[in-house]
Amino acid sequence: MASTRRPGTAGRPPTGTSDGRPTSRDVARRADVSQATVSLVLGGKWQGRVSPRTAETVRAAAQALGYRPNLSARSLRLGRARTALLVVPALTGDYFARVHAGAARTAAEHDFGVVLYPSPEGTGPAVDPFGSARAALDGVIASSMAPDALAALHEGGLPLVMLDTDPEGDRAAATVNFDVADGMRQVAGHLLGLGHRRLAHLAAAVDSWTFGVRARTLAQAVARTPGAELLTEAGDLTIEDALSAATRALTAVPRPTAVICDDDVLAAGACKAARRLGLRVPEDVSVTGFDDLSLATALEPELTTVRLPAEEVGAAGMRALLDVLAGREAGTAVLPVQLVRRGSTAEPPTGVRPCHR
Amino acid sequence: MASTRRPGTAGRPPTGTSDGRPTSRDVARRADVSQATVSLVLGGKWQGRVSPRTAETVRAAAQALGYRPNLSARSLRLGRARTALLVVPALTGDYFARVHAGAARTAAEHDFGVVLYPSPEGTGPAVDPFGSARAALDGVIASSMAPDALAALHEGGLPLVMLDTDPEGDRAAATVNFDVADGMRQVAGHLLGLGHRRLAHLAAAVDSWTFGVRARTLAQAVARTPGAELLTEAGDLTIEDALSAATRALTAVPRPTAVICDDDVLAAGACKAARRLGLRVPEDVSVTGFDDLSLATALEPELTTVRLPAEEVGAAGMRALLDVLAGREAGTAVLPVQLVRRGSTAEPPTGVRPCHR
DNA sequence: ATGAAAGCGCTAACAA
DNA sequence: TTGTTAGCGCTTTCAT
Numbered sequence: 001m002a003s004t005r006r007p008g009t010a011g012r013p014p015t016g017t018s019d020g021r022p023t024s025r026d027v028a029r030r031a032d033v034s035q036a037t038v039s040l041v042l043g044g045k046w047q048g049r050v051s052p053r054t055a056e057t058v059r060a061a062a063q064a065l066g067y068r069p070n071l072s073a074r075s076l077r078l079g080r081a082r083t084a085l086l087v088v089p090a091l092t093g094d095y096f097a098r099v100h101a102g103a104a105r106t107a108a109e110h111d112f113g114v115v116l117y118p119s120p121e122g123t124g125p126a127v128d129p130f131g132s133a134r135a136a137l138d139g140v141i142a143s144s145m146a147p148d149a150l151a152a153l154h155e156g157g158l159p160l161v162m163l164d165t166d167p168e169g170d171r172a173a174a175t176v177n178f179d180v181a182d183g184m185r186q187v188a189g190h191l192l193g194l195g196h197r198r199l200a201h202l203a204a205a206v207d208s209w210t211f212g213v214r215a216r217t218l219a220q221a222v223a224r225t226p227g228a229e230l231l232t233e234a235g236d237l238t239i240e241d242a243l244s245a246a247t248r249a250l251t252a253v254p255r256p257t258a259v260i261c262d263d264d265v266l267a268a269g270a271c272k273a274a275r276r277l278g279l280r281v282p283e284d285v286s287v288t289g290f291d292d293l294s295l296a297t298a299l300e301p302e303l304t305t306v307r308l309p310a311e312e313v314g315a316a317g318m319r320a321l322l323d324v325l326a327g328r329e330a331g332t333a334v335l336p337v338q339l340v341r342r343g344s345t346a347e348p349p350t351g352v353r354p355c356h357r
Numbered sequence: 358m359a360s361t362r363r364p365g366t367a368g369r370p371p372t373g374t375s376d377g378r379p380t381s382r383d384v385a386r387r388a389d390v391s392q393a394t395v396s397l398v399l400g401g402k403w404q405g406r407v408s409p410r411t412a413e414t415v416r417a418a419a420q421a422l423g424y425r426p427n428l429s430a431r432s433l434r435l436g437r438a439r440t441a442l443l444v445v446p447a448l449t450g451d452y453f454a455r456v457h458a459g460a461a462r463t464a465a466e467h468d469f470g471v472v473l474y475p476s477p478e479g480t481g482p483a484v485d486p487f488g489s490a491r492a493a494l495d496g497v498i499a500s501s502m503a504p505d506a507l508a509a510l511h512e513g514g515l516p517l518v519m520l521d522t523d524p525e526g527d528r529a530a531a532t533v534n535f536d537v538a539d540g541m542r543q544v545a546g547h548l549l550g551l552g553h554r555r556l557a558h559l560a561a562a563v564d565s566w567t568f569g570v571r572a573r574t575l576a577q578a579v580a581r582t583p584g585a586e587l588l589t590e591a592g593d594l595t596i597e598d599a600l601s602a603a604t605r606a607l608t609a610v611p612r613p614t615a616v617i618c619d620d621d622v623l624a625a626g627a628c629k630a631a632r633r634l635g636l637r638v639p640e641d642v643s644v645t646g647f648d649d650l651s652l653a654t655a656l657e658p659e660l661t662t663v664r665l666p667a668e669e670v671g672a673a674g675m676r677a678l679l680d681v682l683a684g685r686e687a688g689t690a691v692l693p694v695q696l697v698r699r700g701s702t703a704e705p706p707t708g709v710r711p712c713h714r
Numbered sequence: 715a716t717g718a719a720a721g722c723g724c725t726a727a728c729a730a
Numbered sequence: 731t732t733g734t735t736a737g738c739g740c741t742t743t744c745a746t
Contacts, residue, residue, distance in 0.1 A: 024739065068487060072428075072438065078741075082491065091457065101477070133470065133472070135492035136429040156425070272656075298652060382723080391732065431724055433740085
């Protein structure tokens with residue numbers, strides 16, 4: 001008989017079964033089986049344990065009720081959520097969209113989910129991503145984050161895979177990187193091969209492993225080439241900043257004949273600066289980008305740039321995380337990149353020897 | 358004494374307390390209080406119920422153990438997750454990043470979270486967003502999705518707020534829109550006022566409310582202006598497609614003097630097409646965009662376009678959802694938009710009367 | 715082939 | 731002021 005409201009009953013949350021959202025018990029009642037049977041059937045592990053007839057009944061009832069398993073209950077019970085957090089510094093541009101797509105695809109193949117967390121702080125320390133990313137998580141994939149940002153991520157005590165970040169940091173369980181050094185070497189080789197000798201490096205004013213590598217590699221390549229010189233200007237990854245940095249570079253005396261940019265956005269700024277200075281690209285000055293964003297082909301002329309296999313880095317990152325979660329060894333992967341030659345580069349203008357002023 | 362393994366004990370998931378992740382019971386043990394006290398203290402509702410001294414002890418223990426509450430358990434118990442799903446058709450460009458930022462900011466103010474779901478299908482029907490978005494959800498905000506996509510979203514049985522979508526669809530609990538009609542009127546007025554009479558509409562080949570409104574409004578504005586004529590070409594929202602559609606428009610005879618684009622990406626394609634045809638922007642042909650993406654200022658000349666308050670639509674959407682969840686009435690909001698005049702528009706070329714071929 | 719039961723970690727009512 | 735207790739919905743073992 002109904003006892004007079006026992007202690008614990010009082011603590012019942014506002015959303016009982018009257019909430020409208022059917023539970024597996026509702027399905028069980030309707031199919032006239034036990035709740036456990038429902039779980040078995042819908043969990044797909046009923047083979048040889050539940051009769052096909054019953055299984056069908058259960059599925060019909062679930063369908064009729066529009067039943068969806070409660071995710072919280074499932075992951076509470078399982079202790080795992082089959083979910084990874086993908087932390088990215090920004091959502092601008094299509095690069096991170098592609099990383100996400102790759103990660104999500106691979107995750108789905110293993111019945112995993114990915115929740116995306118665009119860090120409000122950019123590449124810097126993420127402010128409590130675990131508080132904001134409202135999901136139960138099994139692991140974290142961090143793309144292009146600064147080293148000190150990773151510390152905060154590591155606090156979570158979750159397996160961490162880093163993409164496009166310093167592989168020397170020993171915080172991560174696994175690392176996936178691009179061969180950015182090779183990419184920059186390809187750029188330098190392309191321009192140097194075209195005959196350029198006065199180069200400007202439009203560097204990203206961002207403390208990030210990838211940009212450090214780009215700067216060092218470029219400096220080395222130039223140093224190895226007799227007669228070649230390198231001028232460096234830095235700017236934030238915004239059009240506005242790129243414009244002013246590029247303007248500084250292009251008004252230097254003697255004027256560089258090529259501007260090597262750390263990023264396609266910077267390259268867009270460089271093209272804008274060139275045009276405003278009355279310089280034609282590529283006749284008067286060559287410009288290169290990096291990343292091969294959709295922006296690269298939105299410009300006219302289209303940018304010569306380095307294509308990064310963004311989807312693949314996302315996929316490889318997810319695979320690495322799955323390996324770690326399964327207790328398997330997850331190595332450090334380095335993905336090849338490729339220079340895409342388009343309209344923004346050409347031979348340097350002739351007759352513009354030292355007599356340029 | 359340890360009984361001989363009772364029934365239910367067998368079902369214990371692999372991750373017990375030995376998993377390494379501390380639970381509130383671990384904190385309780387360490388602080389030498391009951392688990393309930395821990396919950397009270399860390400839940401911030403201990404005022405006048407737990408002595409400050411005890412509270413401090415608990416916090417210290419939690420800190421020392423690196424305790425983080427288990428989200429699954431919390432939302433299972435609460436029956437609500439304080440989390441919204443934001444469904445967007447794509448992550449390219451910075452528009453949706455801004456919508457997300459606005460929604461996340463407002464959510465955070467109410468201790469809510471936002472999980473972002475980039476629909477792999479673009480504006481079309483989302484394939485089981487609830488399966489992929491691995492989080493317990495209280496509601497859904499859908500931005501710029503096609504009408505039939507919303508049906509699938511509504512299946513979830515969750516409150517649905519729509520952004521930038523047909524307000525006539527009765528599926529949503531609330532709607533937030535831009536005054537796109539006004540935006541298009543501003544564009545048309547600007548160009549017509551400059552003296553343009555032969556206009557081309559570079560339309561987005563996307564079945565979406567917002568583009569329908571843009572087309573209708575533009576047609577009306579042109580029809581109301583004596584001597585004005587409108588040519589329409591449609592293309593997907595890619596540079597490549599925009600380029601060919603714009604090329605068709607710009608090779609029409611007589612050539613239009615202005616190209617009104619449904620979107621900044623289309624406008625970038627139009628600029629590219631113009632340049633390839635040897636036409637100068639804006640001297641020979643004016644081009645307008647829509648959205649004011651960062652792309653708009655990456656180009657030279659910068660695009661005259663319509664700025665949409667993206668962050669605000671995200672914030673308003675989140676507010677509407679919070680209202681619905683609280684049982685309050687959530688009206689339909691319409692946000693004002695503004696034409697931003699930049700370098701891509703000017704008076705039509707003179708002396709290019711009918712004698713242009 | 716099916717059911718009963720336990721308990722994942724948490725919150726909140728109630729007892730003490 | 732603090733502890734006890736029930737139970738959110740689910741998965742899984744064991745008993746039937």
